[in-house]
Amino acid sequence: GQASERMSKRVRDSAFEALVRQEVAYFDKRSVGSITTQLQDDTALVHSFSGEPLRTLFINIASLLTGLLVSFIYMWPFALLSIGVIPFMGFATEIEMKTFLGADEGDANRVSIEGLNSPGGILVETLLNIKTVASLNLEQGRYSDYCRSLAANEPPRVFAALKAGSTSGLSMLVQQYVNALQFWWGGYLLYHYPDNFDFKGFLISMFSLLFSLFGLGAAAMGTTDRGKAVKAASRIFSLLERKSAIDPLAEGGKTL
Secondary structure: OHHHHHHHHHHHHHHHHHHHHOOHHHHHOOOHHHHHHHHHHHHHHHHHHHHHHHHHHHHHHHHHHHHHHHHHHHOHHHHHHHHHHHHHHHHHHHHHHHHHHOOOHHHHOOOOOOHHHOHHHHHHHHHHOHHHHHHOOOHHHHHHHHHHHHHHHOOOHHHHHHHHHHHHHHHHHHHHHHHHHHHHHHHHHHHHOOOOOOHHHHHHHHHHHHHHHHHHHHHHHOOOOHHHHHHHHHHHHHHHHOOOOOOOOOOOOOOO
């Protein structure tokens, strides 16, 4: 975490310095809103992806190993069956965690539109030039552009509702069928081997695996999309490597 925070600070400082070095024509082609939004979102994506893989890996390993160890101690045949259904339960609990704890829909559904077509770009440009907009009577036109940009960025509500309901139903279906299989296997073991296993050990073995899968789903829920992080890093490097036509911070040239 400390290393990723330091890297994020260096990325932000370097990106801001690269923006300051650009010529005036660079800002004429891009709105202030799109530049600030890109600087904020891209650095945040790179920062989250640089620290999340290790965090998720350690949480998943610790959660699974702890649950499997406790389950093997109390009822090892039940633990062997649970190993086979862990991938299905992990998928189902990840969806359940997203449903109950909530996912960050703002960043996931945000469509990055470069230039003046983004809602932030239209809003910032209009407010910065409100005198010109008012003098030319452009309020209605700017309002229409802003509404169209918001509609383009917002996902279809019906499709989003169907997707959420289908994934939540699939999660519950998988969990219930897996739970039924585990209860049947646990009852079979208790009925045929009463001297080796008891009901208390069965409950401890089952719930230790269940709570370890909850940790697995919670850890996987907050992972950043790798494709978005790679695109954000490419945009940052393209900005850092861009040579300014008129560099105000350059030390070369003639001195009067």
